[in-house]
Amino acid sequence: xxxxxxxxxxxxxxxxxxxxxxxxxxxxxxxxxxxxxxxxxxxxxxxxxxxxxxxxxxxxxxxxxxxxxxxxxxxxxxxxxxxxxxxxxxxxxxxxxxxxxxxxxxxxxxxxxxxxxxxxxxxxxxxxxxxxxxxxxxxxxxxxxxxxxxxxxxxxxxxxxxxxxxxxxxxxxxxxxxxxxxxxxxxxxxxxxxxxxxxxxxxxxxxxxxxxxxxxxxxxxxxxxxxxxxxxxxxxxxxxxxxxxxxxxxxxxxxxxxxxxxxxxxxxxxxxxxxxxxxxxxxxxxxxxxxxxxxxxxxxxxxxxxxxxxxxxxxxxxxxxxxxxxxxxxxxxxxxxxxxxxxxxxxxxxxxxxxxxxxxxxxxxxxxxxxxxxxxxxxxxxxxxxxxxxxxxxxxxxxxxxxxxxxxxxxxxxxxxxxxxxxxxxxxxxxxxxxxxxxx
Amino acid sequence: xxxxxxxxxxxxxxxxxxxxxxxxxxxxxxxxxxxxxxxxxxxxxxxxx
Numbered sequence: 001x002x003x004x005x006x007x008x009x010x011x012x013x014x015x016x017x018x019x020x021x022x023x024x025x026x027x028x029x030x031x032x033x034x035x036x037x038x039x040x041x042x043x044x045x046x047x048x049x050x051x052x053x054x055x056x057x058x059x060x061x062x063x064x065x066x067x068x069x070x071x072x073x074x075x076x077x078x079x080x081x082x083x084x085x086x087x088x089x090x091x092x093x094x095x096x097x098x099x100x101x102x103x104x105x106x107x108x109x110x111x112x113x114x115x116x117x118x119x120x121x122x123x124x125x126x127x128x129x130x131x132x133x134x135x136x137x138x139x140x141x142x143x144x145x146x147x148x149x150x151x152x153x154x155x156x157x158x159x160x161x162x163x164x165x166x167x168x169x170x171x172x173x174x175x176x177x178x179x180x181x182x183x184x185x186x187x188x189x190x191x192x193x194x195x196x197x198x199x200x201x202x203x204x205x206x207x208x209x210x211x212x213x214x215x216x217x218x219x220x221x222x223x224x225x226x227x228x229x230x231x232x233x234x235x236x237x238x239x240x241x242x243x244x245x246x247x248x249x250x251x252x253x254x255x256x257x258x259x260x261x262x263x264x265x266x267x268x269x270x271x272x273x274x275x276x277x278x279x280x281x282x283x284x285x286x287x288x289x290x291x292x293x294x295x296x297x298x299x300x301x302x303x304x305x306x307x308x309x310x311x312x313x314x315x316x317x318x319x320x321x322x323x324x325x326x327x328x329x330x331x332x333x334x335x336x337x338x339x340x341x342x343x344x345x346x347x348x349x350x351x352x353x354x355x356x357x358x359x360x361x362x363x364x365x366x367x368x369x370x371x372x373x374x375x376x377x378x379x380x381x382x383x384x385x386x387x388x389x390x391x392x393x394x395x396x397x398x399x400x401x402x403x404x405x406x407x408x409x410x411x412x413x414x415x416x417x418x419x420x421x422x423x424x425x426x427x428x429x430x431x432x433x434x435x436x437x438x439x440x
Numbered sequence: 441x442x443x444x445x446x447x448x449x450x451x452x453x454x455x456x457x458x459x460x461x462x463x464x465x466x467x468x469x470x471x472x473x474x475x476x477x478x479x480x481x482x483x484x485x486x487x488x489x
Contacts, residue, residue, distance in 0.1 A: 203476075286465050289461050290462060290465060293462050296455075296458075322458075330466075333462075333469060334462070335476050336469050336473045336475045337465060337466065338475070339474060339476045340468070
């Protein structure tokens with residue numbers, strides 16, 4: 001169910017907040033076999049639910065998120081509640097404060113039921129966590145949920161919760177959203193506070209929502225992001241919207257079924273009034289490479305102090321060691337190249353309102369699929385999954401993934417919409433219109 | 441300039457593959473390009489709100 005649907009039940013007294021939370025935990029105990037949670041906070045959630053019920057009885061309504069059950073990625077500090085980052089490094093860490101986003105969502109009336117599993121330290125795209133379990137994809141449990149916000153995506157896709165928080169440093173909201181067939185928004189860099197969120201790479205980390213639909217993401221952004229209003233008056237068509245269709249990079253080496261679904265979505269946008277603008281985009285392969293230099297160096301800066309290899313999974317340890325070898329001049333040069341890309345994208349946005357691309361070049365890979373063959377090319381699965389998303393973290397633009405089709409095997413396919421900085425309200429409006437006529 | 445057809449370095453590759461690719465990209469930098477300052481685009485990131 002969506003936030004709006006659940007809110008309707010609460011406000012018409014068809015169900016109370018306390019009953020809803022009780023049902024949510026019963027459902028989790030009965031069906032949640034995807035290793036999506038690291039910590040459940042049932043007692044706290046039940047207490048908050050009673051308080052929200054009392055408020056409604058007094059006529060005090062905090063808004064659309066009042067009484068809505070959610071969960072936070074276990075990278076967000078939660079006061080008095082373990083916050084592990086999916087790592088042994090933080091296995092006994094109990095913060096004395098809430099992340100700003102946690103506090104804002106609670107103030108908006110949302111009730112957190114627990115902390116979600118993730119790729120260790122958020123440093124990977126599978127959420128095959130060696131310490132807290134492999135997160136399975138509810139659409140096909142032989143496949144990864146994606147990551148690093150895998151537990152959050154699985155809980156939404158499994159219809160346990162309409163909304164979870166996530167973070168995205170190189171695709172960690174959009175990749176699991178694509179693989180699990182839900183909506184996920186990486187806002188503009190700086191739009192949502194990172195305060196109280198354990199860092200992976202300071203200048204690439206973004207905080208955002210994963211929701212059952214585009215509107216759920218918009219409603220979450222109202223609480224998460226502060227003063228801007230992410231209301232969604234429904235535009236009947238896409239008239240006047242200039243949709244960029246990249247002629248380079250984003251359609252190279254992708255699965256034919258992904259290409260077909262994304263092209264079909266783009267054609268549908270034109271049928272609903274959008275103007276398609278075919279263009280060449282800046283060199284995103286370069287952006288990907290430079291983003292990796294930035295991420296390796298910044299993450300090594302956070303974790304170089306830890307020398308006990310047994311605390312880390314093999315992949316995360318290897319990446320931290322690689323990051324320690326990045327020289328200072330290389331890191332600074334990477335940030336200088338960022339200036340060039342910023343300028344190129346500013347020019348791009350004079351021609352279009354939104355750029356439409358695949359989110360990932362393939363659907364969710366199998367749990368043990370370390371390499372993947374796409375259109376005849378063998379590729380590292382991690383590199384493939386991040387290929388179309390990582391560069392956007394480097395630029396900082398808002399980008400959203402929403403379902404646009406399924407493979408013949410029934411796996412979700414994600415459409416990525418990228419927009420100019422700080423235009424999330426329009427991006428969400430456009431996405432909601434597309435979501436309505438695509439019907440996935 | 442790097443081509444999209446080139447294999448990317450991964451966690452399993454020697455870091456030098458990535459660094460060599462990066463060095464080629466960095467050749468385009470001229471002295472007057474300053475680093476992007478992105479850490480605090482908006483006050484929201486301060487946590488002070």
